[in-house]
Amino acid sequence: MNKIAKILVLIxxxxxxxxxxxxxxxxxxxxxxxxxxxxxxxxLEDTTILSIRFPNRLGIKNNFYFEKSFVKIDYxxxxxxxxxxxxxIQLYEFNKNNLKPIxxxxxxTILSKGSLSFIYYTRHFVxxxxxxxxxxxxxxxxxLAENKDTLHIGTVAEFKQKHAALFEKLTKGDSISxxxxxxxxxxxxxxxxxxx
Numbered sequence: 526m527n528k529i530a531k532i533l534v535l536i537x538x539x540x541x542x543x544x545x546x547x548x549x550x551x552x553x554x555x556x557x558x559x560x561x562x563x564x565x566x567x568x569l570e571d572t573t574i575l576s577i578r579f580p581n582r583l584g585i586k587n588n589f590y591f592e593k594s595f596v597k598i599d600y601x602x603x604x605x606x607x608x609x610x611x612x613x614i615q616l617y618e619f620n621k622n623n624l625k626p627i628x629x630x631x632x633x634t635i636l637s638k639g640s641l642s643f644i645y646y647t648r649h650f651v652x653x654x655x656x657x658x659x660x661x662x663x664x665x666x667x668x669l670a671e672n673k674d675t676l677h678i679g680t681v682a683e684f685k686q687k688h689a690a691l692f693e694k695l696t697k698g699d700s701i702s703x704x705x706x707x708x709x710x711x712x713x714x715x716x717x718x719x720x721x
Contacts, residue, residue, distance in 0.1 A: 551587075558721065563577060585643075587640065592639075604649065615629075615648075647696075647699075696719065
C-alpha cells in the first residue's frame with residue numbers, strides 16, 4: 526500500500542471514530558438544584574394556588590473543537606394540566622449575584638471547550654381539588670394576610686420534603702430539550718430528563 530493510500534485509510538478511520546463518539550458526550554448537559562425560591566401563585570379569586578414555579582440550574586458544556594450555538598430551550602411537561610397550558614420556562618443568567626431574564630429563543634453561543642450556566646423556572650399548574658389545595662393552606666393564608674398574589678415558599682429541596690407526592694406528580698417524566706444550530710439552519714436537538 527502506498528503512502529497516500531495509508532494516509533487516506535487513517536483519515537477515514539479517524540472520521541469514523543469521531544462520528545461514533547456520542548453527541549451527548551460532545552455536548553454535556555448538567556442540572557443541579559439551586560437555592561432560588563419556589564414561587565406559588567394564587568388564582569384571581571385568591572382562594573387557591575393556581576401554579577407553582579420550580580427553579581433549577583442548567584449547565585451546558587461544549588466539548589467540540591469549535592463553537593456551538595443554540596436557539597431554543599424547551600421544557601417538556603408530562604403532567605396533563607401543565608402540558609395543556611404549557612407556558613414553557615423563564616430563563617435567567619447571573620448578573621452580579623442577581624438573576625437577569627433572557628430569551629429562551631434567542632441565539633446563545635458556547636465557545637469551544639466552554640460552557641454556559643442558566644437558572645430556569647418551570648410553570649406547573651395545580652389542580653383545585655380540596656386534597657391538593659389543603660397542602661397550601663398556610664401559604665394561601667400568608668398571601669392573603671400580606672395582600673400578595675405570589676409567595677416564595679422555600680427551596681425545591683424543602684418543597685420536595687414537605688410535598689413529596691405532589692412534587693413527583695408535577696415533575697415526573699419531564700425533560701429539557703435544546704435546539705442547536707447547524708450553521709444558520711436548525712440542527713440537532715438534544716433532550717435529557719429533568720433532574721431535581
